[in-house]
Amino acid sequence: MTIQVVFTPAGLAKDEVAGRGVFVIDVLRATTTMCAALHHGARSIIPVASIEEAIRMGQTLGPDDLLLTGERHGKPIPGFALGNSPLEMTEAQVRGKTLVMTTTNGTGALLSAAGAAHVYVAAAANLSAAAARARQLMADGLDLVVVCAGRHGAFGLDDAYTAGRLVVETIGDRRRLDDLDDAAVAAVDLVRRYGVRWERPLGRSAAARQLDAIGMADDVVEAAKQDRYPVLPVFAERRVQVAPLG
Amino acid sequence: MTIQVVFTPAGLAKDEVAGRGVFVIDVLRATTTMCAALHHGARSIIPVASIEEAIRMGQTLGPDDLLLTGERHGKPIPGFALGNSPLEMTEAQVRGKTLVMTTTNGTGALLSAAGAAHVYVAAAANLSAAAARARQLMADGLDLVVVCAGRHGAFGLDDAYTAGRLVVETIGDRRRLDDLDDAAVAAVDLVRRYGVRWERPLGRSAAARQLDAIGMADDVVEAAKQDRYPVLPVFAERRVQVAPLG
Numbered sequence: 236m237t238i239q240v241v242f243t244p245a246g247l248a249k250d251e252v253a254g255r256g257v258f259v260i261d262v263l264r265a266t267t268t269m270c271a272a273l274h275h276g277a278r279s280i281i282p283v284a285s286i287e288e289a290i291r292m293g294q295t296l297g298p299d300d301l302l303l304t305g306e307r308h309g310k311p312i313p314g315f316a317l318g319n320s321p322l323e324m325t326e327a328q329v330r331g332k333t334l335v336m337t338t339t340n341g342t343g344a345l346l347s348a349a350g351a352a353h354v355y356v357a358a359a360a361n362l363s364a365a366a367a368r369a370r371q372l373m374a375d376g377l378d379l380v381v382v383c384a385g386r387h388g389a390f391g392l393d394d395a396y397t398a399g400r401l402v403v404e405t406i407g408d409r410r411r412l413d414d415l416d417d418a419a420v421a422a423v424d425l426v427r428r429y430g431v432r433w434e435r436p437l438g439r440s441a442a443a444r445q446l447d448a449i450g451m452a453d454d455v456v457e458a459a460k461q462d463r464y465p466v467l468p469v470f471a472e473r474r475v476q477v478a479p480l481g
Numbered sequence: 482m483t484i485q486v487v488f489t490p491a492g493l494a495k496d497e498v499a500g501r502g503v504f505v506i507d508v509l510r511a512t513t514t515m516c517a518a519l520h521h522g523a524r525s526i527i528p529v530a531s532i533e534e535a536i537r538m539g540q541t542l543g544p545d546d547l548l549l550t551g552e553r554h555g556k557p558i559p560g561f562a563l564g565n566s567p568l569e570m571t572e573a574q575v576r577g578k579t580l581v582m583t584t585t586n587g588t589g590a591l592l593s594a595a596g597a598a599h600v601y602v603a604a605a606a607n608l609s610a611a612a613a614r615a616r617q618l619m620a621d622g623l624d625l626v627v628v629c630a631g632r633h634g635a636f637g638l639d640d641a642y643t644a645g646r647l648v649v650e651t652i653g654d655r656r657r658l659d660d661l662d663d664a665a666v667a668a669v670d671l672v673r674r675y676g677v678r679w680e681r682p683l684g685r686s687a688a689a690r691q692l693d694a695i696g697m698a699d700d701v702v703e704a705a706k707q708d709r710y711p712v713l714p715v716f717a718e719r720r721v722q723v724a725p726l727g
Binding site for chain 2: 241246395439440444
Protein backbone atom coordinates (compact mmCIF):
# COMPACT_ATOMS: atom_id res chain seq x y z
CA MET A 236 0.00 0.00 0.00
CA THR A 237 1.28 3.45 -0.88
CA ILE A 238 0.89 6.97 0.47
CA GLN A 239 0.99 9.87 -1.94
CA VAL A 240 0.97 13.53 -0.88
CA VAL A 241 -0.09 16.35 -3.17
CA PHE A 242 0.95 19.82 -2.05
CA THR A 243 -1.80 21.54 -4.00
CA PRO A 244 -5.02 20.18 -5.47
CA ALA A 245 -4.38 22.14 -8.70
CA GLY A 246 -4.30 19.59 -11.46
CA LEU A 247 -5.31 16.67 -9.24
CA ALA A 248 -6.86 14.22 -11.68
CA LYS A 249 -9.88 12.03 -11.01
CA ASP A 250 -7.85 8.88 -11.60
CA GLU A 251 -5.35 9.91 -8.94
CA VAL A 252 -8.01 9.63 -6.26
CA ALA A 253 -10.35 6.98 -7.72
CA GLY A 254 -10.47 3.91 -5.51
CA ARG A 255 -8.24 5.49 -2.89
CA GLY A 256 -8.59 6.84 0.62
CA VAL A 257 -8.13 10.60 0.60
CA PHE A 258 -7.38 12.92 3.51
CA VAL A 259 -7.83 16.64 2.84
CA ILE A 260 -5.84 19.13 4.90
CA ASP A 261 -6.31 22.87 5.23
CA VAL A 262 -5.07 23.31 8.77
CA LEU A 263 -5.25 27.13 8.57
CA ARG A 264 -8.17 26.99 8.76
CA ALA A 265 -10.97 25.23 6.89
CA THR A 266 -10.40 21.64 8.02
CA THR A 267 -9.68 22.71 11.59
CA THR A 268 -12.90 24.72 11.55
CA MET A 269 -14.87 21.75 10.19
CA CYS A 270 -13.57 19.58 13.04
CA ALA A 271 -14.54 22.25 15.56
CA ALA A 272 -18.05 22.59 14.14
CA LEU A 273 -18.74 18.86 14.03
CA HIS A 274 -17.20 18.32 17.46
CA HIS A 275 -19.60 20.92 18.81
CA GLY A 276 -22.63 19.26 17.31
CA ALA A 277 -23.11 20.67 13.84
CA ARG A 278 -25.17 18.17 11.86
CA SER A 279 -23.25 18.52 8.64
CA ILE A 280 -21.20 20.88 6.50
CA ILE A 281 -21.84 21.41 2.80
CA PRO A 282 -18.69 22.71 1.11
CA VAL A 283 -19.31 24.83 -1.97
CA ALA A 284 -16.94 26.56 -4.37
CA SER A 285 -18.38 30.05 -4.52
CA ILE A 286 -20.23 32.65 -2.49
CA GLU A 287 -23.01 32.60 -5.09
CA GLU A 288 -23.40 28.85 -4.73
CA ALA A 289 -23.53 29.16 -0.95
CA ILE A 290 -26.32 31.72 -1.18
CA ARG A 291 -28.21 29.63 -3.73
CA MET A 292 -27.81 26.52 -1.59
CA GLY A 293 -29.09 28.47 1.38
CA GLN A 294 -32.20 29.50 -0.57
CA THR A 295 -32.79 25.94 -1.79
CA LEU A 296 -32.47 24.35 1.62
CA GLY A 297 -34.43 27.07 3.39
CA PRO A 298 -33.38 29.05 6.43
CA ASP A 299 -34.18 26.47 9.11
CA ASP A 300 -31.10 25.39 11.00
CA LEU A 301 -28.87 26.58 8.20
CA LEU A 302 -25.79 28.76 8.59
CA LEU A 303 -23.75 30.30 5.80
CA THR A 304 -20.05 30.30 6.74
CA GLY A 305 -16.71 30.98 5.14
CA GLU A 306 -14.16 33.60 4.21
CA ARG A 307 -12.50 35.51 1.42
CA HIS A 308 -9.00 36.92 2.00
CA GLY A 309 -9.31 35.40 5.47
CA LYS A 310 -12.19 37.66 6.42
CA PRO A 311 -15.87 36.84 7.04
CA ILE A 312 -18.19 37.22 4.05
CA PRO A 313 -20.74 40.05 4.39
CA GLY A 314 -24.19 38.63 5.12
CA PHE A 315 -22.88 35.24 6.21
CA ALA A 316 -23.65 34.04 9.74
CA LEU A 317 -20.13 32.88 10.54
CA GLY A 318 -16.60 33.23 9.21
CA ASN A 319 -13.95 30.53 9.00
CA SER A 320 -12.60 30.59 12.55
CA PRO A 321 -12.64 27.42 14.67
CA LEU A 322 -13.25 29.69 17.65
CA GLU A 323 -16.59 30.78 16.20
CA MET A 324 -17.87 27.21 16.01
CA THR A 325 -19.21 27.10 19.56
CA GLU A 326 -21.88 24.67 20.64
CA ALA A 327 -24.31 27.58 21.06
CA GLN A 328 -23.77 28.60 17.46
CA VAL A 329 -23.66 25.30 15.60
CA ARG A 330 -25.39 22.47 17.50
CA GLY A 331 -27.96 20.82 15.21
CA LYS A 332 -27.16 23.19 12.37
CA THR A 333 -26.15 22.54 8.78
CA LEU A 334 -23.32 24.77 7.66
CA VAL A 335 -22.87 25.81 4.03
CA MET A 336 -19.20 26.71 3.80
CA THR A 337 -17.04 28.37 1.17
CA THR A 338 -13.37 29.19 1.76
CA THR A 339 -10.48 30.29 -0.44
CA ASN A 340 -8.55 27.03 -0.53
CA GLY A 341 -10.04 24.35 1.73
CA THR A 342 -13.46 23.77 0.25
CA GLY A 343 -11.98 23.57 -3.25
CA ALA A 344 -9.49 20.94 -2.11
CA LEU A 345 -12.34 18.88 -0.67
CA LEU A 346 -14.36 19.14 -3.87
CA SER A 347 -11.31 18.11 -5.93
CA ALA A 348 -11.24 14.81 -4.02
CA ALA A 349 -14.78 13.84 -4.95
CA GLY A 350 -14.67 10.47 -6.68
CA ALA A 351 -12.31 8.85 -4.20
CA ALA A 352 -13.35 5.70 -2.34
CA HIS A 353 -13.35 7.68 0.90
CA VAL A 354 -12.67 11.35 1.62
CA TYR A 355 -11.81 12.46 5.15
CA VAL A 356 -11.01 15.82 6.66
CA ALA A 357 -7.76 16.12 8.61
CA ALA A 358 -5.99 18.73 10.71
CA ALA A 359 -3.89 18.89 13.86
CA ALA A 360 -7.23 19.07 15.67
CA ASN A 361 -8.09 15.47 14.75
CA LEU A 362 -4.70 14.00 13.88
CA SER A 363 -5.04 10.83 15.95
CA ALA A 364 -8.53 10.08 14.65
CA ALA A 365 -7.44 10.64 11.05
CA ALA A 366 -4.32 8.50 11.44
CA ALA A 367 -6.31 5.68 13.04
CA ARG A 368 -8.63 5.62 10.03
CA ALA A 369 -5.67 5.85 7.64
CA ARG A 370 -4.07 2.79 9.25
CA GLN A 371 -7.36 0.94 8.98
CA LEU A 372 -7.75 1.80 5.28
CA MET A 373 -4.21 0.62 4.54
CA ALA A 374 -4.88 -2.59 6.43
CA ASP A 375 -7.93 -2.99 4.20
CA GLY A 376 -5.69 -2.71 1.14
CA LEU A 377 -6.31 0.89 0.07
CA ASP A 378 -3.73 3.32 -1.21
CA LEU A 379 -3.88 6.75 0.39
CA VAL A 380 -3.64 10.26 -1.03
CA VAL A 381 -3.12 13.21 1.30
CA VAL A 382 -4.34 16.38 -0.40
CA CYS A 383 -3.00 19.66 0.93
CA ALA A 384 -5.19 22.66 0.17
CA GLY A 385 -2.12 24.87 -0.10
CA ARG A 386 -2.44 28.52 -0.81
CA HIS A 387 -3.89 29.94 -4.02
CA GLY A 388 -2.71 26.88 -5.92
CA ALA A 389 0.77 26.93 -4.40
CA PHE A 390 2.62 25.05 -1.66
CA GLY A 391 1.67 25.84 1.96
CA LEU A 392 4.14 24.99 4.73
CA ASP A 393 1.37 24.56 7.30
CA ASP A 394 -0.48 21.92 5.29
CA ALA A 395 2.70 20.16 4.15
CA TYR A 396 3.90 19.76 7.75
CA THR A 397 0.47 18.49 8.80
CA ALA A 398 0.57 15.99 5.92
CA GLY A 399 3.94 14.81 7.18
CA ARG A 400 2.56 14.36 10.69
CA LEU A 401 -0.34 12.33 9.31
CA VAL A 402 2.03 10.11 7.32
CA VAL A 403 4.29 9.55 10.33
CA GLU A 404 1.33 8.78 12.61
CA THR A 405 -0.03 6.39 10.02
CA ILE A 406 3.01 4.32 9.14
CA GLY A 407 5.15 4.81 12.24
CA ASP A 408 8.49 3.11 11.84
CA ARG A 409 7.34 0.90 8.98
CA ARG A 410 8.54 3.47 6.51
CA ARG A 411 9.55 1.91 3.23
CA LEU A 412 10.68 4.38 0.65
CA ASP A 413 8.90 2.54 -2.14
CA ASP A 414 5.58 3.11 -0.37
CA LEU A 415 5.94 6.91 -0.39
CA ASP A 416 6.11 9.30 -3.29
CA ASP A 417 8.63 12.16 -3.28
CA ALA A 418 6.15 14.60 -1.76
CA ALA A 419 5.39 12.20 1.10
CA VAL A 420 9.12 11.78 1.71
CA ALA A 421 9.57 15.55 1.80
CA ALA A 422 6.56 15.99 4.10
CA VAL A 423 8.10 13.50 6.52
CA ASP A 424 11.40 15.36 6.17
CA LEU A 425 9.61 18.50 7.39
CA VAL A 426 8.51 16.59 10.49
CA ARG A 427 12.10 15.50 11.09
CA ARG A 428 13.15 19.13 10.69
CA TYR A 429 10.53 20.72 12.97
CA GLY A 430 9.80 17.91 15.41
CA VAL A 431 6.39 17.36 16.96
CA ARG A 432 5.56 20.86 18.12
CA TRP A 433 3.06 22.46 15.76
CA GLU A 434 3.69 26.11 16.61
CA ARG A 435 6.84 26.66 14.57
CA PRO A 436 5.93 25.09 11.21
CA LEU A 437 2.42 26.52 11.36
CA GLY A 438 3.59 29.91 12.59
CA ARG A 439 6.21 30.29 9.85
CA SER A 440 3.69 29.70 7.08
CA ALA A 441 2.41 32.52 4.91
CA ALA A 442 -1.13 31.56 5.96
CA ALA A 443 -0.30 32.19 9.62
CA ARG A 444 1.39 35.47 8.84
CA GLN A 445 -1.67 36.60 6.90
CA LEU A 446 -3.96 35.67 9.80
CA ASP A 447 -1.66 37.53 12.14
CA ALA A 448 -1.85 40.59 9.89
CA ILE A 449 -5.66 40.65 10.02
CA GLY A 450 -5.80 40.17 13.78
CA MET A 451 -6.64 36.47 13.82
CA ALA A 452 -3.49 35.07 15.39
CA ASP A 453 -5.65 33.27 17.98
CA ASP A 454 -6.85 30.97 15.21
CA VAL A 455 -3.29 29.82 14.59
CA VAL A 456 -2.88 29.02 18.27
CA GLU A 457 -6.14 27.09 18.21
CA ALA A 458 -5.28 25.18 15.02
CA ALA A 459 -1.97 24.11 16.55
CA LYS A 460 -3.66 22.18 19.39
CA GLN A 461 -3.30 18.50 18.54
CA ASP A 462 -6.45 16.42 18.97
CA ARG A 463 -8.38 19.43 20.21
CA TYR A 464 -11.48 18.33 18.25
CA PRO A 465 -11.16 14.53 18.07
CA VAL A 466 -13.74 13.79 15.41
CA LEU A 467 -13.35 12.09 12.05
CA PRO A 468 -15.27 14.07 9.42
CA VAL A 469 -16.08 12.20 6.23
CA PHE A 470 -17.13 13.84 2.94
CA ALA A 471 -19.78 11.91 1.02
CA GLU A 472 -22.92 12.80 -0.91
CA ARG A 473 -21.78 16.44 -0.96
CA ARG A 474 -21.78 16.66 2.86
CA VAL A 475 -19.14 16.52 5.56
CA GLN A 476 -20.40 14.64 8.61
CA VAL A 477 -18.95 12.74 11.53
CA ALA A 478 -17.92 9.34 10.17
CA PRO A 479 -19.71 6.30 11.55
CA LEU A 480 -17.50 4.24 13.84
CA GLY A 481 -15.66 1.25 12.42
CA MET B 482 13.87 41.23 -2.96
CA THR B 483 12.07 37.93 -2.68
CA ILE B 484 12.73 34.34 -3.68
CA GLN B 485 9.83 32.14 -4.66
CA VAL B 486 10.12 28.40 -5.37
CA VAL B 487 7.58 26.47 -7.42
CA PHE B 488 7.77 22.71 -7.08
CA THR B 489 6.13 22.07 -10.42
CA PRO B 490 5.64 24.34 -13.42
CA ALA B 491 2.04 23.15 -13.80
CA GLY B 492 -0.12 26.22 -13.56
CA LEU B 493 2.79 28.65 -13.47
CA ALA B 494 1.28 31.88 -14.77
CA LYS B 495 3.00 34.38 -17.03
CA ASP B 496 2.62 37.13 -14.44
CA GLU B 497 4.45 35.02 -11.86
CA VAL B 498 7.63 35.16 -13.92
CA ALA B 499 7.24 38.48 -15.75
CA GLY B 500 10.01 40.90 -14.80
CA ARG B 501 11.74 38.33 -12.61
CA GLY B 502 14.89 36.27 -12.71
CA VAL B 503 14.02 32.60 -13.17
CA PHE B 504 16.20 29.57 -12.53
CA VAL B 505 14.91 26.28 -13.95
CA ILE B 506 15.98 23.02 -12.30
CA ASP B 507 15.66 19.47 -13.60
CA VAL B 508 18.70 17.98 -11.94
CA LEU B 509 17.78 14.42 -13.04
CA ARG B 510 18.61 15.06 -15.78
CA ALA B 511 17.75 17.74 -18.35
CA THR B 512 19.42 20.78 -16.78
CA THR B 513 22.48 18.76 -15.77
CA THR B 514 22.72 17.49 -19.34
CA MET B 515 22.41 21.02 -20.75
CA CYS B 516 25.29 22.15 -18.53
CA ALA B 517 27.38 19.19 -19.68
CA ALA B 518 26.69 19.90 -23.36
CA LEU B 519 27.47 23.61 -23.16
CA HIS B 520 30.53 23.02 -21.01
CA HIS B 521 31.81 20.67 -23.70
CA GLY B 522 31.35 23.20 -26.46
CA ALA B 523 27.82 22.76 -27.81
CA ARG B 524 26.87 26.03 -29.52
CA SER B 525 23.31 26.08 -28.27
CA ILE B 526 20.36 23.95 -27.20
CA ILE B 527 16.85 24.47 -28.53
CA PRO B 528 14.30 23.03 -26.08
CA VAL B 529 11.06 21.85 -27.67
CA ALA B 530 7.94 20.34 -26.19
CA SER B 531 7.40 17.32 -28.42
CA ILE B 532 9.21 14.72 -30.49
CA GLU B 533 7.31 15.92 -33.53
CA GLU B 534 8.47 19.49 -32.98
CA ALA B 535 12.07 18.33 -32.57
CA ILE B 536 11.91 16.47 -35.88
CA ARG B 537 10.27 19.44 -37.63
CA MET B 538 12.87 21.81 -36.16
CA GLY B 539 15.59 19.48 -37.38
CA GLN B 540 14.18 19.57 -40.90
CA THR B 541 13.84 23.36 -40.82
CA LEU B 542 17.36 24.01 -39.60
CA GLY B 543 18.91 21.38 -41.82
CA PRO B 544 21.20 18.54 -40.80
CA ASP B 545 24.44 20.52 -40.55
CA ASP B 546 25.84 20.49 -37.04
CA LEU B 547 22.45 19.60 -35.63
CA LEU B 548 21.75 16.84 -33.13
CA LEU B 549 18.33 15.66 -31.97
CA THR B 550 18.48 14.72 -28.29
CA GLY B 551 16.12 13.80 -25.49
CA GLU B 552 14.18 11.03 -23.80
CA ARG B 553 10.79 9.57 -23.13
CA HIS B 554 10.33 7.41 -20.02
CA GLY B 555 14.01 8.09 -19.38
CA LYS B 556 15.08 6.29 -22.52
CA PRO B 557 16.60 7.63 -25.77
CA ILE B 558 14.15 8.42 -28.55
CA PRO B 559 14.42 6.13 -31.62
CA GLY B 560 16.14 7.97 -34.46
CA PHE B 561 17.58 10.69 -32.23
CA ALA B 562 21.35 11.13 -32.13
CA LEU B 563 21.61 11.36 -28.35
CA GLY B 564 19.53 10.68 -25.27
CA ASN B 565 19.33 12.79 -22.11
CA SER B 566 22.43 11.61 -20.27
CA PRO B 567 25.09 14.12 -19.22
CA LEU B 568 27.64 11.37 -19.88
CA GLU B 569 26.73 11.33 -23.57
CA MET B 570 27.53 15.02 -23.97
CA THR B 571 31.23 14.54 -24.66
CA GLU B 572 33.29 17.10 -26.49
CA ALA B 573 33.62 14.71 -29.43
CA GLN B 574 29.86 14.50 -29.73
CA VAL B 575 28.71 18.05 -29.13
CA ARG B 576 31.44 20.63 -29.84
CA GLY B 577 30.14 23.24 -32.27
CA LYS B 578 26.77 21.51 -32.52
CA THR B 579 23.26 22.81 -31.99
CA LEU B 580 21.12 20.40 -29.96
CA VAL B 581 17.36 20.19 -30.35
CA MET B 582 16.20 18.67 -27.07
CA THR B 583 12.90 17.31 -25.82
CA THR B 584 12.54 15.68 -22.41
CA THR B 585 9.61 14.60 -20.26
CA ASN B 586 9.78 17.34 -17.65
CA GLY B 587 12.78 19.63 -18.07
CA THR B 588 12.17 21.21 -21.45
CA GLY B 589 8.55 21.95 -20.54
CA ALA B 590 9.66 23.69 -17.36
CA LEU B 591 12.03 25.86 -19.36
CA LEU B 592 9.34 26.76 -21.88
CA SER B 593 6.95 27.65 -19.04
CA ALA B 594 9.40 30.30 -17.88
CA ALA B 595 9.46 32.16 -21.19
CA GLY B 596 8.45 35.75 -20.57
CA ALA B 597 10.66 36.24 -17.52
CA ALA B 598 13.27 39.00 -17.46
CA HIS B 599 15.99 36.33 -17.43
CA VAL B 600 15.80 32.53 -17.53
CA TYR B 601 18.78 30.47 -16.42
CA VAL B 602 19.40 26.74 -16.20
CA ALA B 603 20.53 25.37 -12.85
CA ALA B 604 21.65 22.04 -11.42
CA ALA B 605 24.20 20.72 -8.95
CA ALA B 606 26.59 20.78 -11.90
CA ASN B 607 26.61 24.59 -12.02
CA LEU B 608 25.35 25.54 -8.56
CA SER B 609 28.03 28.13 -7.81
CA ALA B 610 27.67 29.83 -11.19
CA ALA B 611 23.88 29.94 -10.86
CA ALA B 612 24.03 31.28 -7.30
CA ALA B 613 26.54 33.96 -8.28
CA ARG B 614 24.15 35.18 -10.96
CA ALA B 615 21.20 34.96 -8.57
CA ARG B 616 23.00 37.18 -6.05
CA GLN B 617 23.80 39.64 -8.80
CA LEU B 618 20.18 39.78 -9.96
CA MET B 619 18.97 40.42 -6.41
CA ALA B 620 21.57 43.14 -5.99
CA ASP B 621 20.13 44.65 -9.17
CA GLY B 622 16.68 44.66 -7.57
CA LEU B 623 15.07 41.63 -9.20
CA ASP B 624 12.83 39.11 -7.50
CA LEU B 625 13.70 35.49 -8.21
CA VAL B 626 11.60 32.45 -9.05
CA VAL B 627 13.14 28.98 -8.87
CA VAL B 628 11.13 26.62 -11.07
CA CYS B 629 11.48 22.91 -10.34
CA ALA B 630 10.61 20.67 -13.28
CA GLY B 631 9.28 18.04 -10.90
CA ARG B 632 7.93 14.81 -12.20
CA HIS B 633 4.87 14.50 -14.42
CA GLY B 634 3.41 17.63 -12.86
CA ALA B 635 4.15 16.53 -9.31
CA PHE B 636 6.75 17.30 -6.66
CA GLY B 637 10.26 15.89 -7.16
CA LEU B 638 12.57 15.54 -4.15
CA ASP B 639 15.70 15.89 -6.30
CA ASP B 640 14.67 19.23 -7.77
CA ALA B 641 13.28 20.56 -4.49
CA TYR B 642 16.53 19.84 -2.66
CA THR B 643 18.51 21.47 -5.48
CA ALA B 644 16.23 24.52 -5.26
CA GLY B 645 16.96 24.68 -1.54
CA ARG B 646 20.70 24.54 -2.20
CA LEU B 647 20.40 27.37 -4.72
CA VAL B 648 18.42 29.49 -2.24
CA VAL B 649 20.95 28.86 0.54
CA GLU B 650 23.91 29.62 -1.74
CA THR B 651 22.17 32.78 -2.90
CA ILE B 652 21.11 34.38 0.36
CA GLY B 653 23.55 32.76 2.79
CA ASP B 654 22.79 33.78 6.33
CA ARG B 655 20.74 36.77 5.33
CA ARG B 656 17.59 34.69 5.47
CA ARG B 657 14.55 36.78 6.27
CA LEU B 658 11.35 34.83 6.35
CA ASP B 659 9.43 37.61 4.63
CA ASP B 660 11.70 37.28 1.60
CA LEU B 661 10.85 33.61 1.04
CA ASP B 662 7.56 31.99 0.16
CA ASP B 663 6.47 28.78 1.90
CA ALA B 664 7.98 26.57 -0.81
CA ALA B 665 11.35 28.32 -0.52
CA VAL B 666 11.23 27.85 3.27
CA ALA B 667 10.48 24.14 2.81
CA ALA B 668 13.24 23.77 0.20
CA VAL B 669 15.72 25.28 2.65
CA ASP B 670 14.32 22.94 5.30
CA LEU B 671 15.25 20.02 3.05
CA VAL B 672 18.83 21.31 2.95
CA ARG B 673 18.85 21.51 6.74
CA ARG B 674 17.55 17.95 6.83
CA TYR B 675 19.96 16.40 4.31
CA GLY B 676 23.02 18.63 4.67
CA VAL B 677 25.31 19.45 1.78
CA ARG B 678 25.90 15.99 0.34
CA TRP B 679 23.86 15.52 -2.81
CA GLU B 680 23.81 11.72 -2.95
CA ARG B 681 21.10 11.07 -0.39
CA PRO B 682 18.37 13.54 -1.42
CA LEU B 683 18.97 12.84 -5.10
CA GLY B 684 19.23 9.08 -4.60
CA ARG B 685 15.98 8.88 -2.61
CA SER B 686 13.98 10.60 -5.33
CA ALA B 687 11.61 8.68 -7.57
CA ALA B 688 13.55 10.04 -10.58
CA ALA B 689 16.76 8.39 -9.34
CA ARG B 690 15.00 5.14 -8.62
CA GLN B 691 13.56 5.11 -12.12
CA LEU B 692 17.00 5.75 -13.64
CA ASP B 693 18.39 2.97 -11.49
CA ALA B 694 15.67 0.64 -12.76
CA ILE B 695 16.58 1.29 -16.41
CA GLY B 696 20.31 0.88 -15.82
CA MET B 697 21.26 4.55 -15.75
CA ALA B 698 22.38 4.90 -12.15
CA ASP B 699 25.67 6.42 -13.38
CA ASP B 700 23.72 9.49 -14.43
CA VAL B 701 22.60 10.04 -10.84
CA VAL B 702 26.22 9.84 -9.67
CA GLU B 703 27.21 12.32 -12.36
CA ALA B 704 24.36 14.73 -11.59
CA ALA B 705 25.35 14.74 -7.91
CA LYS B 706 28.79 16.24 -8.62
CA GLN B 707 28.64 19.86 -7.55
CA ASP B 708 30.12 22.37 -10.00
CA ARG B 709 31.11 19.58 -12.37
CA TYR B 710 30.11 21.70 -15.39
CA PRO B 711 30.60 25.29 -14.22
CA VAL B 712 28.75 27.14 -16.95
CA LEU B 713 25.78 29.47 -16.71
CA PRO B 714 23.27 28.59 -19.44
CA VAL B 715 20.75 31.29 -20.28
CA PHE B 716 17.51 30.72 -22.20
CA ALA B 717 16.61 33.52 -24.60
CA GLU B 718 15.24 33.75 -28.13
CA ARG B 719 14.24 30.08 -27.91
CA ARG B 720 17.84 28.94 -27.34
CA VAL B 721 19.89 27.94 -24.34
CA GLN B 722 23.45 29.23 -24.61
CA VAL B 723 26.32 30.07 -22.30
CA ALA B 724 25.49 33.42 -20.73
CA PRO B 725 27.78 36.34 -21.50
CA LEU B 726 29.93 37.32 -18.53
CA GLY B 727 28.75 40.14 -16.24
